Structures are given as C-alpha cells and as structure tokens.
Amino acid sequence: MTTSQVSFTRQDSYSAQYYFSITHTDAYWKEEASHLTWMRPFEKIKETSFSPGEVDIRWFNGGKLNVSENCLDRHLKTRSDQAAIIWESDDGKETRTLSYSELLNQVCLFASALLELGIRKGDTVTLYMPMVPETAIAILACARIGAVHNVIFAGFSSDALAERMADAGSKLVITANEGLRGGKIIPLKTYVDRARQYCRETLGHEVRQTIVLKRTDSKTAWEPGIDHWWHELMIPTAPVVEPVAMDAEDPLFILYTSGSTGKAKGLVHTTAGYLVYAHSTFRFLAGDSRIFWCTADVGWITGHTYMLYAPLCAGLTTVMYEGIPGSPSADRLATIIDRHNVDMLYTAPTLIRSLMSAGNAALGNSHRTSLRRLGTVGEPINPEAWRWYRDVFGNGRCPVIDTWWQTETGGIMIAPVSGENKPGAAATPLFGIRADIVDDEGHPVPPMTRGNLVIRDSWPGQARTIYGDHARFEETYFSTVPGCYFTGDGAWQDEDGHFWISGRVDDVLNVSGHRLGTAEIESAITSHPAVCEVAVVGQPHPVKGESVYAFVTLMNGQKVSDSLSTELRVRVREKIGALAVPEVIHWTPYLPKTRSGKILRRVLRKLAAGETRDLGDLSSLADQEGLSAFLQQK
Numbered sequence: 001m002t003t004s005q006v007s008f009t010r011q012d013s014y015s016a017q018y019y020f021s022i023t024h025t026d027a028y029w030k031e032e033a034s035h036l037t038w039m040r041p042f043e044k045i046k047e048t049s050f051s052p053g054e055v056d057i058r059w060f061n062g063g064k065l066n067v068s069e070n071c072l073d074r075h076l077k078t079r080s081d082q083a084a085i086i087w088e089s090d091d092g093k094e095t096r097t098l099s100y101s102e103l104l105n106q107v108c109l110f111a112s113a114l115l116e117l118g119i120r121k122g123d124t125v126t127l128y129m130p131m132v133p134e135t136a137i138a139i140l141a142c143a144r145i146g147a148v149h150n151v152i153f154a155g156f157s158s159d160a161l162a163e164r165m166a167d168a169g170s171k172l173v174i175t176a177n178e179g180l181r182g183g184k185i186i187p188l189k190t191y192v193d194r195a196r197q198y199c200r201e202t203l204g205h206e207v208r209q210t211i212v213l214k215r216t217d218s219k220t221a222w223e224p225g226i227d228h229w230w231h232e233l234m235i236p237t238a239p240v241v242e243p244v245a246m247d248a249e250d251p252l253f254i255l256y257t258s259g260s261t262g263k264a265k266g267l268v269h270t271t272a273g274y275l276v277y278a279h280s281t282f283r284f285l286a287g288d289s290r291i292f293w294c295t296a297d298v299g300w301i302t303g304h305t306y307m308l309y310a311p312l313c314a315g316l317t318t319v320m321y322e323g324i325p326g327s328p329s330a331d332r333l334a335t336i337i338d339r340h341n342v343d344m345l346y347t348a349p350t351l352i353r354s355l356m357s358a359g360n361a362a363l364g365n366s367h368r369t370s371l372r373r374l375g376t377v378g379e380p381i382n383p384e385a386w387r388w389y390r391d392v393f394g395n396g397r398c399p400v401i402d403t404w405w406q407t408e409t410g411g412i413m414i415a416p417v418s419g420e421n422k423p424g425a426a427a428t429p430l431f432g433i434r435a436d437i438v439d440d441e442g443h444p445v446p447p448m449t450r451g452n453l454v455i456r457d458s459w460p461g462q463a464r465t466i467y468g469d470h471a472r473f474e475e476t477y478f479s480t481v482p483g484c485y486f487t488g489d490g491a492w493q494d495e496d497g498h499f500w501i502s503g504r505v506d507d508v509l510n511v512s513g514h515r516l517g518t519a520e521i522e523s524a525i526t527s528h529p530a531v532c533e534v535a536v537v538g539q540p541h542p543v544k545g546e547s548v549y550a551f552v553t554l555m556n557g558q559k560v561s562d563s564l565s566t567e568l569r570v571r572v573r574e575k576i577g578a579l580a581v582p583e584v585i586h587w588t589p590y591l592p593k594t595r596s597g598k599i600l601r602r603v604l605r606k607l608a609a610g611e612t613r614d615l616g617d618l619s620s621l622a623d624q625e626g627l628s629a630f631l632q633q634k
C-alpha cells in the first residue's frame with residue numbers, strides 16, 4: 001500500500017475518526033498493523049497497564065515479524081530499482097544513491113559479517129557513526145539478525161559513549177576512523193578506543209570488538225583481533241542472511257536520552273509496536289510525498305524513526321546528509337532540496353530560526369519548487385519562524401506540520417492532523433492517542449490554562465522500559481499522575497481544543513533541539529575540586545531555544561578566574577560533549593534554597609532570563625536577605 005492510499009483526507013471528520021480510534025482501540029490498531037508484513041499473525045492486540053507498581057506494556061503479542069524485511073525485502077517486487085537512500089557528503093561534492101535492492105544486498109552482507117563476529121539475536125551492538133549510508137546499513141543489519149542496536153550520537157564524548165556502552169552491555173561497537181561534519185574532522189575511532197579503555201578500566205565492562213568504516217584516508221591506531229575494517233568484512237560471496245522472525249515484544253533498539261535526574265536513560269523500543277507506530281504516524285507527516293528529507297542525526301529518535309525506519313517501511317526515498325544543514329553556507333539546506341527534488345522537509349525550529357536570521361543568504365539561488373510539505377520537531381516553534389518557514393522558505397505553498405513527540409513515544413503524538421494549522425500549535429492528538437492536560441494534583445484543567453501534558457492510555461510506539469531499571473521507568477513516567485504517562489512537558493489547550501506545548505516542566509533543557517539533563521551537566525561541573533555547588537538552568541536563546549546557564553559556588557579559598565571557567569567547560573565537554581557546554585558561568589556565593597535545602601530552580605530560571613522584577617512566590621525561600629544581596633550584586 002502506498003502512503004497516498006491511506007492518507008487522511010480532510011473531508012473525513014477528524015473528530016469522528018479520532019473518537020473511533022480511542023473507543024475502538026483494538027480495531028484501530030489492528031487495521032494499522034495490517035499494513036506491515038507479518039511472519040506470524042498476532043493473537044492479542046493490546047495488553048497494557050499503567051497502574052503504579054504494575055506498569056507493563058505489550059502490543060501484538062504472539063505476532064512475529066522482522067523490521068528489515070518490512071523496510072527492504074517486501075519492496076523488492078515493486079521498487080527494486082527505486083532509490084531507498086540518497087546521500088550527500090559533508091562538502092557536497094559526493095552523492096550516493098542506494099536502490100532498495102542495493103541496500104538489501106549491503107544489509108545482508110553486513111548481517112553476515114556480524115554473524116561471523118559472533119553477534120546473535122539479543123546481543124547489543126553500539127553505533128558511534130557519522131551520517132553515512134553505512135550507518136543505515138548497520139542498523140538494518142542488526143534488525144535483520146535480531147541484535148539490539150544502541151546508537152550514540154557522535155557528538156557525545158568518549159566518557160558518555162563509554163557509560164552508555166557499559167550500561168547497555170554492548171558486545172561490539174561500530175564506528176568510522178573519522179567523521180566529517182561542517183568541514184571539521186572528528187576522530188571517532190580515537191574516541192571509541194578511549195571509551196573502550198574507560199569501559200574496561202573504570203566501568204568493568206569489556207566491549208570486545210570494533211568495526212571501523214574507512215571514511216577518510218587518515219591512519220588510525222589498530223588492535224589486531226579486536227579492530228576490523230568494514231570493507232574487509234563485506235564479502236560479496238557471503239550467504240544470503242534471511243530475516244530472523246522476531247517476537248513482537250523483542251527489543252529492537254535502546255536509545256539513551258537525558259532525564260531530570262541521574263545518568264542518561266536507555267529507553268527500550270520493541271519490534272512490532274514501534275514499527276506499526278512509525279509507519280502509522282508517517283502518513284500524517286509525509287502525506288503522499290516521495291522524496292523525504294529529515295535532517296535529524298541518526299543518533300536521536302527523530303533520525304531513527306523518520307530518517308530511517310518510517311520512510312523505508314513506507315517505500316519512500318530518504319535523503320541523508322553527512323554535514324550540518326546550515327553549513328558551510330546558509331543556503332546549503334535549500335541547495336540540497338533543489339538538487340535532490342526533496343518534496344518534504346522535516347527539520348527543527350532552531351535551524352529554521354538560524355536560516356531566518358540569515359535572510360536571503362539562506363535561499364541563495366535555490367527555488368525549492370519541489371517542496372510540497374514542511375515539518376518541524378524538537379521544540380516549540382515561535383510563530384515568526386513558523387511563518388517564515390511557510391511563506392518564505394516554502395514559497396507559501398506548503399503546509400507546516402508541527403509535530404510534538406519524544407524519545408519515549410517512538411513517533412509523533414500531536415500534530416495538526418485535523419487540517420487546521422495555527423503557527424506555534426502542535427494542535428491535535430493523532431488517532432489512538434489520549435492526550436490530556438492536568439494540574440499538579442492530576443485534575444484536568446480548563447481550556448486556556450497551562451498544566452502538565454499526560455497521555456491516558458498506551459500506544460504501540462511507547463518505550464517499554466528503561467534498560468535494566470524498570471523501577472526507574474515506573475517512577476519517572478507513571479508515578480506523578482497515577483494511571484497516566486507523564487510527559488514532563490507543560491501545555492495548554494485553546495478554545496478549539498488545540499494543544500500548545502510550552503516546554504519542559506522538569507529539569508531537562510532543550511538546546512538546539514538537543515535534550516540535556518541539568519543533573520548530568522551539574523555532576524560534570526561538580527567533579528572539579530574547586531567547585532562546591534552548581535545549579536544549571538536554561539536561558540532563553542533566540543536561535544537555540546535555550547542555552548546552558550550554570551550558577552556555580554566555589555569551595556572556601558578558591559578564586560574565580562578565566563582559567564577556572566575554561567576548566568569547567570572542558571570538564572563538561574569531556575564528560576558529556578560540546579553540545580552541553582555552558583554558555584554562561586555565573587559565579588555566586590549564594591544559591592536560593594528552600595528551608596529543606598532544595599535549590600529553587602524556578603527562581604534561578606528567572607534570574608538567568610533577566611527577569612529580576614517578578615520572581616514569583618518566594619515564601620519557601622530560606623534566606624531572603626541572601627537573595628536581596630544577590631540581586632544587588634547583579
């Protein structure tokens with residue numbers, strides 16, 4: 001079935017279809033699941049519980065299928081020669097097109113290589129890769145043999161990579177000798193070597209093997225027997241690897257994301273529910289487009305679902321760009337659209353804002369006439385950027401689809417599917433999604449009132465657990481509002497019932513669409529011996545949405561200096577990555593706290609935003625005089 005055959009038409013009433021989808025859940029999802037190829041039909045559609053202490057999520061139990069078969073083999077009859085992936089290199093000088101049959105062939109060869117190296121169903125394989133077709137090949141090969149992939153964004157540091165590899169119990173890591181991004185060379189293999197050493201010596205976990213793609217001609221350190229070149233493993237005469245029949249609830253991947261407390265969480269997504277949901281939601285996003293470009297890196301959930309799995313499952317052509325879409329010049333994005341006739345672009349507000357600020361330079365000599373749809377994801381989009389995207393970048397001809405979702409949700413949850421489109425509103429829940437807004441006690445709030453966004457019932461794409469820590473999964477998502485999935489986002493509904501997302505209500509930052517946990521950044525900074533206490537908050541930023549703002553108090557006798565702020569920034573870069581480095585380090589002898597010693601972040605957020613006049617309710621503040629002194633010092 002093509003996406004156009006199943007796409008929602010405006011003549012159908014959204015409300016009627018939505019009502020059907022949430023009152024006849026089984027019937028709705030049975031129909032959605034029927035668009036996939038199953039090796040064995042499922043017996044039960046939904047067995048889920050959000051009850052505290054008993055959270056258990058299972059979909060399509062009894063069914064068997066393979067994700068790579070759904071993304072590749074089943075298209076061969078009709079699309080064997082059609083482009084599955086169009087790739088463009090960082091410098092724009094190289095392009096590669098892989099047809100569906102070529103992609104399947106490469107996936108089989110790599111699957112065979114993984115088997116040769118002893119990887120089996122259920123083993124975890126980490127990827128620390130640039131945006132190249134081999135990354136897609138490796139992911140699909142894991143899915144083909146039932147290995148669980150664990151993609152780590154290549155902007156994370158070697159320490160962060162090590163922690164995630166150890167936590168996931170990874171047996172093997174796939175990388176490149178070097179990555180190329182925005183004209184910069186990233187020594188990925190060197191980082192992997194360091195991470196493997198840190199894993200072994202500090203975390204007590206051995207990642208036994210490395211596969212290395214030769215992306216550049218530079219030499220790299222090599223450990224025979226451990227390191228394997230990608231090209232030497234791809235043996236053309238290898239036997240064809242048939243897709244393994246996976247149980248619906250077998251894990252497909254782990255993807256780490258930041259939370260408000262503690263270390264990053266490895267969210268587990270499973271085979272059938274994830275793919276049904278990715279495929280089902282994709283038609284609302286892509287409509288009947290054929291050449292789809294999602295600019296997200298594969299290291300994030302958007303890259304997983306809408307750069308890779310959903311477009312391939314639907315038989316489209318997905319565009320993959322190695323570099324940064326606004327680099328080296330602002331018109332890069334537009335040039336790629338024209339060159340490859342992209343008809344749908346799915347990107348992040350931060351990029352739209354930076355292009356908007358570049359003005360005509362962002363358009364260059366491009367026409368962008370191939371575009372038919374525009375999408376955004378990752379953070380709230382301000383109406384000005386939304387209008388520029390639609391009217392200038394999209395020539396006023398394309399709808400803008402603002403999509404709200406999360407790593408945890410697997411796919412889009414809220415988007416303007418009813419046909420009405422207001423700048424800045426993610427609008428309406430997708431079919432089957434029971435979204436609601438409640439106050440801190442869990443009671444629904446009236447229209448035009450801000451509250452917490454919750455989801456009242458399960459959907460197939462939902463993450464099933466946090467790898468190795470189901471108690472944390474329950475605590476994080478199901479304890480705040482019992483019986484509901486707690487998103488961590490604030491939202492309000494307008495008089496038409498449309499949802500407007502206002503941002504996180506917890507201590508999670510959104511910097512250029514990248515999700516960062518304040519706790520992780522704070523722990524990186526406090527690891528410096530001169531530092532006594534740290535509180536990290538987000539500061540509004542015109543392009544990035546938010547930037548990292550750190551309030552730091554020093555140990556007695558320690559002095560503020562430029563070199564100390566450099567050292568703290570280096571710590572964050574080493575522990576997490578450049579994306580988390582604070583833009584501002586605010587030295588202070590004082591942090592506002594409650595009488596029980598809890599830092600009043602709400603007050604700090606206001607201070608970082610320069611809103612010193614109205615600091616809100618300060619009745620719980622322990623030291624009022626300290627705050628007055630702090631404000632005077634500012």
Ligand code: PRX
Nearest residue numbers: 377378379380403404405406407501504515
């Ligand atoms: O705060 C919301 C914001 O991004 C968070 C999820 O981040 P992550 O798991 O990294 O996934 C990003 C891409 C799916 C959400 O909790 N967010 C995502 N999309 C939107 C958004 N905020 C407002 N509007 C959106 N469309």
